[in-house]
Amino acid sequence: MLVLTKTFRFQKLVQLPVCEQLIRYFHREPIPVAWKKPENGWTKLNFDGSCKGRNGKSSIGGVVRNDKAEFLLGYAESIGCANSTIAEITALRRGLELVLENGWNNDVWLEGDAKTLVEILVKRRTIRCLEVQRHVSHINSILPELNNYIVSHVYREGNRAADKFAQMGHQLDKPTIWRDNPPHEVLNIVHEDAQGKIVLRRR
Template identity: 50%
Template sequence: MLRAAHRPLGSSGSMLWLCSPLSACLAGGRSSSAAAPSPSGGGGARRGSSNGRIIAPESASVWRKPEAGRLKLNFDGSSKHASRRASIGGVYRDHEGGFVLGYAERIGRATSSVAELAALRRGLELAVANGWRSVWVEGDAKTVVDVVRSRARVRAEEDSRLCADIAALLPLLDDLCVSHVRRQGNRVAHGFAKLGHGAASPRVWRDAPPDEVLRYLQRDAEGEGK
């Protein structure tokens, strides 16, 4: 289990937005506030009235498209219960739901939290390597998402190392939106993570996704991710 102490994950010059699918990830423009504005009719993240904390809206149930000009990363980690053999995967898509890039790899024996954090780290590394500076990050491991959003520091040694790696990547992005989605909205990333178990070496797909995830990619793009 991922245990967190509320200390900074790391200093960052980037803008970290706490968001839901109905926040600034779907609305145009940046904000000078740490909280992202919501589009008309949406209930986006807001500041609490007493202590200025960011209040994140309820988790999403389905995958949602990002705004134009922003890419969306969905990540997932997979750790088999008995053997603890783990793999990671993730997918980048554009504002039309179009496939941009996917990745998958085995990471040896690991806990589920290590797998989730490693999947996120790899996704951010790919964003930096490709020069993508505006990214909406989404995962179905709520504890991991909460750790990134609150800049908390975890106590387990391997989790802490991965969080430090993630913190070092954040300043390399202009703005970063982080949200939680339930498993059914993260099925494409889960499919890539499953592919990682059988990958002899790290894999990256560009432009053309593997057949195993095509059905869910199409459903998400058409708004049928149920």
């Protein structure tokens, strides 16, 4: 079962003077965003991809936590040159593989901050890129092995731990996995997420 918990809204674009655009931007009410722990018995995978520079140097990362917001596993690695969609979908694919390898295939919540990828998975959007098609096919072959799962979008402010792992991936020479205890670079974020810290996002 796929559940899309984020409602997408599309508004008509109106060209305004730059000064007025800036005034409106900075006077909009910020959106409170927080990472949410999964329901009792569920496992949550947050994933993210990162692209830097004109050459498209990319990396991936993700974090798995239980219903008590306890850190179970984190992963990060450099994947060479790729666009943002490839990075995001590779991050999800790797996360799913680790979820299965560790036996967390009951009640899994998959969450990322890439709307396009969530739409591809939930709405079965048509994909033209052959490489993306290949990744999606592999993911679709993994998903039936999960007994129950949902897929959702979250703003980047609610995906900070996965984002940090993805950033760390740029500095790694080989794929790295952390188990039970997060690295110090992510420790504060994991603790803040567990406490329900709210991060304000400008619209």
